[in-house]
Amino acid sequence: MLRRLLASALVASGPVVFALTGCGGESDRENRAVDCTAVTCVALTFDDGPTPYTDRLLKVLDDADAKATFFVIGNKVAANPAGARRISEAGMEIGNHTWEHPNMTTIPAAEVPPQFSRANEAIAAATGQTPTIWRPPGGLTNDAVNAVAARDGLAGILWDVIPFDWINDSDTAATRYMLMTQIKPGSVVLLHDSYSSTVDLLSQFIPVLKANGYHLVTVSELLGSRAPGSVYGGRENGPPTNTLTDIGAERIPALPATPSPAPMPNFPITDIPGANSGGPTNGV
Numbered sequence: 001m002l003r004r005l006l007a008s009a010l011v012a013s014g015p016v017v018f019a020l021t022g023c024g025g026e027s028d029r030e031n032r033a034v035d036c037t038a039v040t041c042v043a044l045t046f047d048d049g050p051t052p053y054t055d056r057l058l059k060v061l062d063d064a065d066a067k068a069t070f071f072v073i074g075n076k077v078a079a080n081p082a083g084a085r086r087i088s089e090a091g092m093e094i095g096n097h098t099w100e101h102p103n104m105t106t107i108p109a110a111e112v113p114p115q116f117s118r119a120n121e122a123i124a125a126a127t128g129q130t131p132t133i134w135r136p137p138g139g140l141t142n143d144a145v146n147a148v149a150a151r152d153g154l155a156g157i158l159w160d161v162i163p164f165d166w167i168n169d170s171d172t173a174a175t176r177y178m179l180m181t182q183i184k185p186g187s188v189v190l191l192h193d194s195y196s197s198t199v200d201l202l203s204q205f206i207p208v209l210k211a212n213g214y215h216l217v218t219v220s221e222l223l224g225s226r227a228p229g230s231v232y233g234g235r236e237n238g239p240p241t242n243t244l245t246d247i248g249a250e251r252i253p254a255l256p257a258t259p260s261p262a263p264m265p266n267f268p269i270t271d272i273p274g275a276n277s278g279g280p281t282n283g284v
Contacts, residue, residue, distance in 0.1 A: 042189060048071075050076055060206065074120075075100050104141055116148060116149060160182075160186075160189070180208075207252060212245055
C-alpha cells in the first residue's frame, strides 16, 4: 500500500521526530482488506503513548505496510494532541488507556467514569475519532469497571502475549525470545511505544513476522467488533508455542542512525499515589 509519508527528521537534543503527513487515516483502513479468517494475522498493540518515540515507531510500521493499535493515555493526548493525531493519520487504531493510568479496581468508584470519559474526549478532540476499545492499566479490571466501560461503548482488550519489554528495556534479546516463542496466529501482543528499545526491536523483528507469512493488523481487524463491557484475553502468557521460524542475520535490517538512549528513562504515567498498576517502573 502506497502512502504519502513525509518523514522530516528534527535532530536536536532529543530523539528524531518524524512528521507524518498525507497518511490515509480512516480512508486508509477502508481501502485495506485483510480477512484474518483466510490469512495469518497478528495484532501488535502499544500502550502509554503518545511519547517521543511514537513517531519513529509509526515510520517503522509504515515502511513495513503494517498496522497496529495504540492504547493512549488521555492526559498525554491532551498534552500532545498532534502526536495522537499522527497516530490516527497513519491509519492506526486508537484505544482508550484511561485518563491517567490508575489501577481501575482500587480507585474510588466515583473516579472510574471520568477515567473513560476524559480520555475519550481528549482522543476525539485530537483525532476526530471516539475509541470503541480500551485497555485496563496493568490489565486490571472487574465487573463494576466493565459495566462503566460498557456505558461508554468500550470493550476491554487484554492480550495473549506479554514479552515484558519494559522489564527488558536494556535486554531486547529477552523480549525477542518471548516474541519468538509465544506468538501464534491470532495473537494480540502487548508492547509499549514509551521505550526506544522496543522501537529498535520492532524494526528488526517485523521482518521475521512477515517472513513467516503474518499480516500485521489492528485489534479490530483481527477480532472484529466487540461487545461493550466485554473483555478479551488475559494477563499471562500461555505455554510456548514455538511456531515462528527465525530468519538469517543478513535479512534483518540494521538499526537506523537515530538517537536511542539505552535504557530510556521511564516516563511518569500517573500522579495518583500508589496507583501505577505497572509497579515502580510504570511498566504496563
